Amino acid sequence: MGGLHARNIAASPRFRLAGVADHNQELAGELAGELGAAVTSYDDILADPSIEAVVVASSTSSHLENVLLAVTSGKAVFCEKPLSLDADALTGALSDIECTSRPVFIAFNRRFDPHLRDLKRQFVEGSIGALETVHIINHDPAAPRLEFIPRSGGLFKDFTIHDFDTASWLIGEEFVELFATGSCLVDPEIEALGDIDTAKLILRSAGNILCVISNSRRTGYGYDQRVELFGSKGALRVDNLATTAVSRLGEEGTNDAPFPYSFAERYAEGYRAELNHFADVLDGRTAPATGPRDSLRALRLADAAEESLKSGSPVKLEGVFGDA
Amino acid sequence: MHDIAVIGAGRIGKIHAANANAHPRIRLKYVVDPVADAAQSLASATGASVATLDEVLADSSVAGVVIASSTDTHLDYGLRAIGAGKSVFCEKPIDLDLQKARAAAPALGGDAPLFLGFNRRFDPNFRRLYDRINSGEMGRLETLHIISHDPAPPSIDYVRGSGGMFKDMTIHDFDMARWLLGEEPVDVYAAGATMVDPAIAEAGDIDTAKIILRTASGRICVISNSRRSGYGYDQRIEAFCAKGLLRAGNMVSSTVETWTATGASSDPLQNFFLDRYAQAYREEMTHFAEILGGANPLVGFQDGVAALAIAEAALESHLTAAVLNVAH
Numbered sequence: 090m091g092g093l094h095a096r097n098i099a100a101s102p103r104f105r106l107a108g109v110a111d112h113n114q115e116l117a118g119e120l121a122g123e124l125g126a127a128v129t130s131y132d133d134i135l136a137d138p139s140i141e142a143v144v145v146a147s148s149t150s151s152h153l154e155n156v157l158l159a160v161t162s163g164k165a166v167f168c169e170k171p172l173s174l175d176a177d178a179l180t181g182a183l184s185d186i187e188c189t190s191r192p193v194f195i196a197f198n199r200r201f202d203p204h205l206r207d208l209k210r211q212f213v214e215g216s217i218g219a220l221e222t223v224h225i226i227n228h229d230p231a232a233p234r235l236e237f238i239p240r241s242g243g244l245f246k247d248f249t250i251h252d253f254d255t256a257s258w259l260i261g262e263e264f265v266e267l268f269a270t271g272s273c274l275v276d277p278e279i280e281a282l283g284d285i286d287t288a289k290l291i292l293r294s295a296g297n298i299l300c301v302i303s304n305s306r307r308t309g310y311g312y313d314q315r316v317e318l319f320g321s322k323g324a325l326r327v328d329n330l331a332t333t334a335v336s337r338l339g340e341e342g343t344n345d346a347p348f349p350y351s352f353a354e355r356y357a358e359g360y361r362a363e364l365n366h367f368a369d370v371l372d373g374r375t376a377p378a379t380g381p382r383d384s385l386r387a388l389r390l391a392d393a394a395e396e397s398l399k400s401g402s403p404v405k406l407e408g409v410f411g412d413a
Numbered sequence: 414m415h416d417i418a419v420i421g422a423g424r425i426g427k428i429h430a431a432n433a434n435a436h437p438r439i440r441l442k443y444v445v446d447p448v449a450d451a452a453q454s455l456a457s458a459t460g461a462s463v464a465t466l467d468e469v470l471a472d473s474s475v476a477g478v479v480i481a482s483s484t485d486t487h488l489d490y491g492l493r494a495i496g497a498g499k500s501v502f503c504e505k506p507i508d509l510d511l512q513k514a515r516a517a518a519p520a521l522g523g524d525a526p527l528f529l530g531f532n533r534r535f536d537p538n539f540r541r542l543y544d545r546i547n548s549g550e551m552g553r554l555e556t557l558h559i560i561s562h563d564p565a566p567p568s569i570d571y572v573r574g575s576g577g578m579f580k581d582m583t584i585h586d587f588d589m590a591r592w593l594l595g596e597e598p599v600d601v602y603a604a605g606a607t608m609v610d611p612a613i614a615e616a617g618d619i620d621t622a623k624i625i626l627r628t629a630s631g632r633i634c635v636i637s638n639s640r641r642s643g644y645g646y647d648q649r650i651e652a653f654c655a656k657g658l659l660r661a662g663n664m665v666s667s668t669v670e671t672w673t674a675t676g677a678s679s680d681p682l683q684n685f686f687l688d689r690y691a692q693a694y695r696e697e698m699t700h701f702a703e704i705l706g707g708a709n710p711l712v713g714f715q716d717g718v719a720a721l722a723i724a725e726a727a728l729e730s731h732l733t734a735a736v737l738n739v740a741h
Contacts, residue, residue, distance in 0.1 A: 217643070221608040221621060224637065228653070266734065268602045272631035274555045275655075287555060289633045291623045297606040299623045301635055303558065309551075309657040319562070321609075323643040402736055403602065 090169055091146035092120055093353055097361050098144070099124040103368035107140050108133070111147075131155065135162040142167065142371055149174060149242065153182055156381075160189040167194050167367045171250050172384035174242040176392055179385050186381055192370050194363075194377035195384045197254040198352075201362035204327045205316060209259060217320030220298055223259060225252045228305040228313035230350040232275055238282045244271065244304060245391040245398075249288065252302045253390040254383060259318065262294040268403035269394035275307045290394060311348030312355050330355065415705040418443035418469040419461075420490055421482035422451040425504055428687060429479045432698040434459045439702050443469050446482075466490065470497040477705050480504060484576065488513065491527060491714075492520055500526040502701040506584050507717030509576035511725050514718050521714040528701055528710035529717045531588045535696035538661040542650060543593060545659050552655025557593055557634040559586045562647035564684045566609055566640040572616045578638065579603070579724040579731075583622065586636045587723040588716060590626055593652065594634060597719065598626035602736045603727040609641045624727055645682030646689050664689055 091111070098106045108129035111117035121128045134140055135158055142165040145155045153173040159166045172195050173179040186193055199205055212220060227248070233241070241247035256264075271288035273280035280286075286306035293299055305313075317326040332354075333346040349355045369375045393404045415438060419430045422444055433441040443464040446452035452463045469475055470493060477500040480490045488508045494501045507529060508514040521527050533539050546554050563582070567575070575581035590598060605619035613620045620640035627633055639647075651660040667680040683689045704710055726737040 219608075221606075221639065222623065222637065266604070268604070268625065268736070270600075270602070270625055270627055270633060272555075272627075272633060274553075274631060287631075287633065289556065289625050289635050291602065291604045291625060293604055293606075297608065299604050299606060299621065301623050301637065303556070303635065305556070305653060307655075308653070309655065313658070319639060319642070321641075321643060324647075401600075403604075403734055405734075 091144070093360060094144050094146050094167075094364070095120055095124055095126075097364050099126070101361075101364055101368070103365070107137070110134055131158070135159065135164065141165060142367070145169060148240070150240065153178060156193060157182060157185060160186055160191040160193060163189075163191060165192045165371055167196060167363070170195055170197050170254070170384060171246065171388060172381055173388065174246050176385065176388045179381065179388060183381055183385070192377050193380050194367055194370055195379045195381060196363045197251060197258075197379055197383070197387075198356045198359040198363060199251055199255045200258055200378060201359040201366065202356055203358055203362070204330070205255070208316060208318065208325050208327050211325055212259070212318050212320070216323070217318060217325050218322035220260065220318060220320050222298060222319045223256060223300040224303075224315075224317040224319075225255055225300065226303045226313055226315040227252050228303070228308045230308055230310075230312050232279065232286060232306040235278055235282065238279055238284050241284070243284050243395065244286065244288055244306070245269070245394040246388065248306075249290070249302060249304055249394060250387050250391055252304070253387040254379070255316070256292060256300045256302065257383070257386055259316070260294050260298050260300060262296050262298065263406070264292045264390065265295050265407050266293040266403055266405055267291070267390065267393045267397055269397040270401075271398050275305065279306070285398070288394075288398075292390070311350050312352060313348065314355055414438060414440050415476045415702065416440050416442040416474050417477040417479060417705070418445060418464065418475055419455075419479045419481060420445045420466060420469075421480065422446035422448070422455040423481065424687075426479075426481035427455055428694050429481050429502070429698065430455055430459050430461070432695050433479065434461075435695075436698050436702055439698065439705070442475060443472075445469055466493070470494060470499065476500060477502065477701065479701070484509060488517055492517055495520060495525050495527060500528075500701070500704050502528045502530060502697070502704070504530045505588075505717065506576070506580060506721060507714060508721065509580050511718070511721050514721055518714070518718070524709075525714065526704055526710065527714050528704050529712050529714060530697055531585065531712050531716065531720075532690045532693040532697060533585055533589055534592055534712055535693040535700065536690055537692055537696070538664075539589065539650060542652060542659055542661045546593060546652055546654070547595070551652075551657055551659055554594065554652055554654050555632060556653045557590060557632075558637070558649075558651040558653075559589055559634065560637045560647055560649040561586050562637070562639040562642040564642055564644075564646050566613065566620060569612050569616055572613055572618050575618070577618050577728060578605070578620065578622060578640070579727045580721065582640070583624065583636060583638055583727065584720050584724050586638070587720040587727075588712070589650065590634045590636065591716070591719060591723075592712075593650070594628055594632055596628040596630060596632065598634065598723055598739055599629050600627040600736050601625070601723060601726045601730050601739055603730040605731040609639065613640070619731070622731070626723070645684045646686060647682065648689060
């Protein structure tokens with residue numbers, strides 16, 4: 090993730106990549122060398138008054154600590170999602186982050202995807218009337234390495250977290266009820282590690298808008314990223330994007346080009362747009378589109394999903410999100 | 414040639430009568446309807462005679478009856494026709510009352526030649542989807558998405574007598590879920606809402622629902638329902654399998670597209686279930702001809718009861734906001 094952001098920073102006319110820090114010096118050296126930046130340490134970055142902002146793309150468990158260090162050192166922050174896997178820790182840190190008044194942008198890449206943004210624009214402009222229900226399909230091409238599973242935080246916090254944020258963003262209402270069910274259908278090793286690889290969720294918003302989320306760790310056909318909004322006058326949908334527009338027609342039927350397999354490819358434009366947004370934030374043109382409270386909202390939905398999965402019952406959310 | 418009678422000369426009775434009339438192995442002998450004008454009009458259009466149900470059942474030349482009368486008569490007419498030795502093609506649902514339906518099991522379950530008309534099983538697209546799931550080419554079926562959104566809501570009078578959205582509309586999707594999963598759903602969670610028309614809420618029903626079914630082996634099915642899409646009859650199924658996805662899409666009213674500076678436009682989706690499932694209704698009549706020739710029904714009484722049991726559990730789940738066990 091750090092490499093992706095660093096390359097986008099180096100390619101952007103609005104930034105200068107001053108340094109790269111990583112516990113793994115070799116990795117830092119390779120990336121810095123490729124992009125003409127210095128290898129440095131996080132302490133040195135924080136102490137350098139010429140550095141205006143940091144991009145936190147370290148492992149998830151270190152996000153919150155690194156963000157707190159950055160804002161208390163006066164830096165603006167761009168932090169990969171999620172800010173934390175622990176809702177209590179995040180709640181406790183909110184005031185420490187916010188009292189610094191430094192901008193903290195939590196990067197949920199879907200919000201910057203041009204296709205989803207156009208979907209939202211059309212819906213806001215009223216092209217399908219009043220929003221009634223939402224379907225979000227988020228299926229990964231292939232399961233992650235097994236060693237990642239124990240430190241991922243589980244499917245809901247690691248993966249569905251995107252969909253919780255997308256649902257909040259598109260619907261614009263708090264959720265009052267959530268039901269999550271999951272199974273291990275892809276790889277029994279994932280179950281042995283205490284996680285699931287397949288899930289379906291139904292969320293109900295305060296205004297009775299129902300949202301379905303579908304997750305799988307393995308499709309067999311690429312990265313399946315689809316959203317449908319059903320409204321009173323019609324539907325809007327974002328479909329998958331094929332890697333090329335070439336189709337082959339033959340005796341056995343038509344074969345279109347496959348879908349992208351990597352998130353970096355599918356959301357390439359979104360990652361560049363995130364950085365552009367962060368440059369606008371640094372220029373004082375806008376506040377961050379998403380911050381620590383958005384990360385907390387998504388995290389609380391993930392916690393509720395885990396509770397629902399364990400209990401086998403829907404979870405009422407009234408009161409839990411009263412502050413959000 | 415098999416002589417049959419159609420009971421009920423309403424909208425669906427007319428479809429079955431026309432298909433029976435057009436079928437090379439079936440002769441439509443009688444039309445039965447308490448509304449004399451409706452019966453006479455359909456009989457005249459199809460070259461059949463008007464008769465009473467008693468006359469039909471007493472006529473030994475009649476091999477089969479199509480029950481296309483109102484839902485509350487399905488079970489009674491089905492019992493009488495089976496009792497009279499006729500083969501039966503009965504419209505869905507078998508009944509709106511699970512206890513009452515189950516009580517008919519000794520007569521209608523087992524080997525009774527009762528074919529329940531879940532039309533979607535006979536749609537060529539969904540049949541192809543079923544065949545490809547079961548061919549094993551895509552590996553094991555893991556999860557299923559069924560989208561079934563009507564173009565526009567029915568009249569409030571219809572809603573009042575429908576038995577509620579789950580028994581009237583979702584019943585089709587419950588049957589598709591059972592058929593495609595090849596496994597009984599054991600748990601159901603249903604979230605309903607009234608988003609389309611407050612009059613539907615006043616009538617005690619809902620018009621929007623999302624439902625999750627789970628099977629014993631952990632496979633999951635999502636069903637999405639709306640009484641009004643705003644864009645035609647939305648009938649899609651996606652089957653997520655170990656090796657990839659199989660999906661059946663919507664049927665459009667024509668394949669003509671318009672490409673202009675403002676984008677590409679296609680013609681609307683087919684807007685009416687009688688158009689969307691026209692072929693399925695014909696295939697149903699062909700299957701009934703097979704049954705009249707001695708074949709076993711592909712879908713029967715027990716399937717109707719199983720779908721009704723899921724519908725009852727879904728309603729209870731919606732009302733109590735709890736996950737319900739399906740008592741099969």
